Amino acid sequence: MELKLFNTMGRAMQTFVPIQAGKVGMYTCGPTVYNYAHIGNLRTYVFEDIARKTLEYFGLEVRHVMNVTDVGHLTGDTDEGEDRMVKSSRETGRTVWEIAEFYTKAFFRDFQLLRCAMPTVVCKATEHIPDMIELIRRIEANGFTYSAGGNLYFDISKFPGYGRLALLDQQDLRAGARIEVDEGKRNPFDFVLWFTKSKFEHQAMLWDSPWGRGYPGWHIECSAMSMKYLGEQFDIHCGGIDHIPVHHTNEIAQSEAATGRTWVNYWLHGEFLLMGQDKMAKSAGNFITLSTLTDNGYDPLDYRYFCLGAHYRTQLVFSWEGLDAARSSRTGLMERMVQLAAEAPRGPEEPEGKARACLHDFETHAADDLNMPRCLADLWTLLRDSSVTPGQKLGAALRMDRILNLDLASARETEVPLDAELKALLEERRLARLSRNFTRADEIRQLFADRGIEIQDSPKGQKVRFAAGQR
Numbered sequence: 124m125e126l127k128l129f130n131t132m133g134r135a136m137q138t139f140v141p142i143q144a145g146k147v148g149m150y151t152c153g154p155t156v157y158n159y160a161h162i163g164n165l166r167t168y169v170f171e172d173i174a175r176k177t178l179e180y181f182g183l184e185v186r187h188v189m190n191v192t193d194v195g196h197l198t199g200d201t202d203e204g205e206d207r208m209v210k211s212s213r214e215t216g217r218t219v220w221e222i223a224e225f226y227t228k229a230f231f232r233d234f235q236l237l238r239c240a241m242p243t244v245v246c247k248a249t250e251h252i253p254d255m256i257e258l259i260r261r262i263e264a265n266g267f268t269y270s271a272g273g274n275l276y277f278d279i280s281k282f283p284g285y286g287r288l289a290l291l292d293q294q295d296l297r298a299g300a301r302i303e304v305d306e307g308k309r310n311p312f313d314f315v316l317w318f319t320k321s322k323f324e325h326q327a328m329l330w331d332s333p334w335g336r337g338y339p340g341w342h343i344e345c346s347a348m349s350m351k352y353l354g355e356q357f358d359i360h361c362g363g364i365d366h367i368p369v370h371h372t373n374e375i376a377q378s379e380a381a382t383g384r385t386w387v388n389y390w391l392h393g394e395f396l397l398m399g400q401d402k403m404a405k406s407a408g409n410f411i412t413l414s415t416l417t418d419n420g421y422d423p424l425d426y427r428y429f430c431l432g433a434h435y436r437t438q439l440v441f442s443w444e445g446l447d448a449a450r451s452s453r454t455g456l457m458e459r460m461v462q463l464a465a466e467a468p469r470g471p472e473e474p475e476g477k478a479r480a481c482l483h484d485f486e487t488h489a490a491d492d493l494n495m496p497r498c499l500a501d502l503w504t505l506l507r508d509s510s511v512t513p514g515q516k517l518g519a520a521l522r523m524d525r526i527l528n529l530d531l532a533s534a535r536e537t538e539v540p541l542d543a544e545l546k547a548l549l550e551e552r553r554l555a556r557l558s559r560n561f562t563r564a565d566e567i568r569q570l571f572a573d574r575g576i577e578i579q580d581s582p583k584g585q586k587v588r589f590a591a592g593q594r
Contacts, residue, residue, distance in 0.1 A: 126181055126490045128359075129436060131367060131390040132288055136492060139389065141358050147178050147185045148357030150349040150387075151242070152366060155192040156226035160233055161410035162426060162441065163396035163403030167363045169427055170393040170435035170493070172239040174361060176526045177489050188352045189242040190345055191230075193223035193249050194328055194338060219327045223249075233413040236423040238528045246348045248339075252330045254347040255339045259316045259332075261381040271307035273320030275334045279312050282376045286312075288390060289368040314373050315340040342373040346386075350378070360387040364394055365402075393435045403441065416446070424529055425450040431495040431527060453529065459506050460520065460534030463513045471521050472514035481505040482519045489526055498527065541587065545571070552578070553585060 126139040141147050151171045154160055160168075178185050227247075235241070248255075259275065262268055267281045279285040286292070305311075319335035329336050349357065355378075362371060371390065378386040395402045403410050416426055429449035433439040474482045481501055488497035502523050505516055524531040541549065552567040568578050571587065579586045 124181065124486055124490050126177070127492055128389055128391060129492050131392050132387075134290075137389070139358075141183065142356065142388065145182070145184060147183045147359065148188075148353035149175060149178070149185055149359040149361065150188045150190075150345070150353060150357065151360075152345060152362040152370070153189040153191050153245070154226070154230045156223045156230060158226060159412045159414070160230050161403055161412055162416070163410065164363075165233060165237060165413060165426070166396045166430050166439065167361075167393045168234060168239055169237055169430045171361045171391075172237075172528070173431075173435070173493055173495060173526065174359070174391060175240060176528060177493055180486075180489065180526050185243070186353065187240075187242040188244045188246065188349060190348050191223075191227055191245060191247045192341065192344065193227065193247050194341070194344065233423075236413060236417075237427050238424065238530060244352045246352065248344040248348070249328065251344065251348050251351065252339065254351050255343045256317075256330075256332050258347045258350070258377070258381055259334075259339075259343060262316065262377055265380055265383075267377075267380040268316060269309065270334070271309075273335065274307060274315050274337075275317040275319075276308060276313045277316050277373070277377055277380070279310055279314075279376060282380055284379070285376050286372055288375055289372045291368070291372070314342060316343055316377065342370055343377060345370075346374050346378040346381075350382075355382045355386070356384060357387060359389045359391060361391045361393070364392045367392060391435075394438045397438055397440045399440070411441070421446060421450060422453070425453055428453040428456075428499075428529060431499055434496060435493060456502075456506075456529070456531070457534040460517075460531050463506075463517045463520070464534065466513035467517050469514055471518035472512070474515055474519040474522065476511075476515070477508055478505065478511050478515035478519040481508070481511075482522055485519075485523050495527070498523065502527070545574075545576075549578070549585060549587070556580075 127136050128139050129135070130137045151168075154164065175185050175187055231241075231245075259268075262277065263275070267278055268275055269278055270276070317332055317334050317337055317339055319332075319337035326338065328338055330338060349360070360371070360374075375386060397403065398410075413423060413426065417423065425446060426449070429446050430439070432449060481504055484504075485498050485501040488494040488501060491497075502520060505511065505519055505523075508516075511519075520531055548567050548570060552564050555561070555563040555567070571578050577588050579588065
């Protein structure tokens, strides 16, 4: 089955053909570790995880590289703004190194709670300064740089293809309306490769270089580290759409200026998560973390399910009502898997007939630019088809979960241990319902819920189970 991906370079659906048969080099822009990742950031990592799992599902071996930006990073996408690491250090009283370590651990904790597979290589910017310096030397030797005010700049006028990813035309480049004026720049879109004259005093992270003691511009790390671990040309580069006009555009320019060849073949970008009409962003103060969700009783996989409900290239509006719907759907899904496990004593079976047809539809939609909403629909079509045996459903659903990664295999009946007090309360609730004292029955239900236990009423009586996320 052909895998088709929407390539931002050219804005077209293209059949994916790896450089090396059977293998994929994939780079994803990682976190800037000066604060917690918000769920808008995490939506991008879920999409990238889906991309990786889809590639692996179709038999490709993926070498996934992710950077961690633990070098000072400016608050603007370009060369203006305040240093995020220094700002966080000033506000918290911790060193920039302590901040980077703390938020790196926090990020990967959230990353794994969402069942995102750890990258093959996680590379920290601070551990690759020599690689960045060497790449800058190559760019300089090829005539693409100039020095001004003590800093080394990339000269976009020397790179004819500048802006093609973002569809920037020459009028855009001449106007430079979105760029803060920097007197050192010959062109507003030129960007810094190496800072030796910081606009901030007491810069904490500094290294020696051929251009003086300083620190790298924030675009160079991705080029240097991706080439170190994936080679000078690789298959896929992912990120959020906010990276298209500046960061990824500048990455392409400096990488291809150094090598003289195409750097990346396929560019994949995820759309924003919105809060109302606005992009979720730390700078705007309208962001929610994964801990916010779990503190409110949601399982991290409720949020993963919520993300799967929209195509990665469409904007997704966050709401608590939408998350509630995702939780309800995921809970129903897990309950169906529990039922199937009970009804299929021989376990999952190889999908045939209608089960195989549903799986084929799922694979077709996954191969159609990672169409997860249609994939979820295919899963529910399978589970609702009464003509398919439980074993067949189980086998096909678990195959689908290799991409969805909703941990369907963990769905099982779990005995809830009840102490004497809870057993007595459960009996009191049974009697309250018989006497139509529903107020007391609801009070007892809430007492159980406060302990992470759900009471379900059925024709066979009361059943108790752990609430989602409480096992």
